[in-house]
Amino acid sequence: MPGIEKCLLHAMELPGARGAAIVDWISGLALGTVGEPSGADHETTAAETAELARMAAEYSAFAPAGPDRPDKEPPVQDLILITRTDFHLIRFVETTFDSSVFLHLWLDRDTGNLALARIRLQSIAERLVLG
Amino acid sequence: MKAALSPMLARLADERATGVLVRDRGALYLADGQVVHAESPEAPGIDVLLTACGRLPRAGWEEAVEQAGARNEVGRFLVDSGRLAGGELEICHLGALFDAAFFALTPGSGPTRFRYGVSHWIGPVRPVPAATVTREASRRRALLAAVWPYPDVDSAPVVPRAPTTGRWITRRQRSVLNLADGVRTPEAIARALGRPAFPTLLDVRRLAAGGLVETPAGPAPPPTPPAPAWVAREYAATDIALLRRLRDALEESL
Numbered sequence: 001m002p003g004i005e006k007c008l009l010h011a012m013e014l015p016g017a018r019g020a021a022i023v024d025w026i027s028g029l030a031l032g033t034v035g036e037p038s039g040a041d042h043e044t045t046a047a048e049t050a051e052l053a054r055m056a057a058e059y060s061a062f063a064p065a066g067p068d069r070p071d072k073e074p075p076v077q078d079l080i081l082i083t084r085t086d087f088h089l090i091r092f093v094e095t096t097f098d099s100s101v102f103l104h105l106w107l108d109r110d111t112g113n114l115a116l117a118r119i120r121l122q123s124i125a126e127r128l129v130l131g
Numbered sequence: 132m133k134a135a136l137s138p139m140l141a142r143l144a145d146e147r148a149t150g151v152l153v154r155d156r157g158a159l160y161l162a163d164g165q166v167v168h169a170e171s172p173e174a175p176g177i178d179v180l181l182t183a184c185g186r187l188p189r190a191g192w193e194e195a196v197e198q199a200g201a202r203n204e205v206g207r208f209l210v211d212s213g214r215l216a217g218g219e220l221e222i223c224h225l226g227a228l229f230d231a232a233f234f235a236l237t238p239g240s241g242p243t244r245f246r247y248g249v250s251h252w253i254g255p256v257r258p259v260p261a262a263t264v265t266r267e268a269s270r271r272r273a274l275l276a277a278v279w280p281y282p283d284v285d286s287a288p289v290v291p292r293a294p295t296t297g298r299w300i301t302r303r304q305r306s307v308l309n310l311a312d313g314v315r316t317p318e319a320i321a322r323a324l325g326r327p328a329f330p331t332l333l334d335v336r337r338l339a340a341g342g343l344v345e346t347p348a349g350p351a352p353p354p355t356p357p358a359p360a361w362v363a364r365e366y367a368a369t370d371i372a373l374l375r376r377l378r379d380a381l382e383e384s385l
Binding site for chain 2: 002003004006007022024026027028029031032043047057058060073093095096097098099100101127128130
């Protein structure tokens with residue numbers, strides 16, 4: 001059964017991967033990290049990515065619209081942030097119990113493959129909680 | 132903000148101590164100087180988090196404790212028997228650990244004592260350095276203070292207020308507000324939702340800051356110590372912290 005450590009190491013196998021973390025978006029706490037931090041250190045990076053994730057998960061602008069919106073929590077699945085040199089991928093982890101965690105993967109833009117990384121991160125997030 | 136017990140915890144971490152650190156508002160379990168578990172009467176335990184939402188039936192949890200509790204391997208048993216995925220256990224357990232540690236490490240909450248050699252029946256899940264746990268606890272305190280610097284709302288019954296404007300509130304806040312009946316405290320709401328206490332406190336402070344729940348005027352009455360069954364169950368020996376709480380409770384009823 002893959003735990004946090006194994007899932008993060010799987011994420012790091014992606015081409016261009018520089019760092020990965022699993023972070024609680026309510027508290028900003030990193031539950032696990034591998035590779036380099038994209039910010040000053042892993043703790044700061046986790047707190048800052050959590051702030052971004054929290055806005056996406058909570059702000060009304062991104063709340064699902066329409067009468068048949070799924071009642072899943074949080075409504076956001078992925079966040080993709082592209083800088084001039086990097087890709088940042090955030091994938092929210094869905095759990096049956098109450099939690100608020102996401103996977104953050106930091107990729108080099110020259111060597112990384114965004115589409116592949118997104119699909120892979122999705123399956124990693126699922127396997128993390130499905131075993 | 133430096134918690135007064137930091138030097139003690141740092142020393143225990145340095146000497147790679149194994150045992151339990153007991154304080155008024157909770158306990159930290161160490162193994163080889165790392166934090167492996169924490170519990171507090173103010174934070175829902177991992178059993179509540181897993182059963183309230185229906186992830187595990189109560190009976191399934193109790194069976195795991197019965198089967199593996201005596202050899203301190205409940206965590207591993209839950210995964211090996213296919214009841215939980217490894218990642219699920221780690222996420223849920225770490226959530227509960229940091230949640231309880233936040234209360235256990237409250238600055239100035241009474242005497243601190245350490246009992247060597249005690250380990251918890253959940254067994255090893257994902258040990259965390261003691262320094263990380265202390266840092267996170269003070270970071271969380273700062274986070275709450277930044278949102279709404281009135282700690283009284285944390286322990287008082289949550290009383291909803293009629294919103295003055297059509298404020299947007301998040302779904303998580305909505306579920307907290309739905310249970311705010313003027314009787315339940317944030318801790319009781321967290322327990323009812325099967326949600327860790329800290330996120331609930333944060334939501335209550337945000338709601339208070341937004342004028343959607345009342346902020347109690349003046350200092351709240353000292354929290355009545357909850358039934359100390361969890362302490363009695365875990366620590367048969369004389370427990371100063373428990374005696375202190377009993378004395379306080381008795382004095383209150385004079």
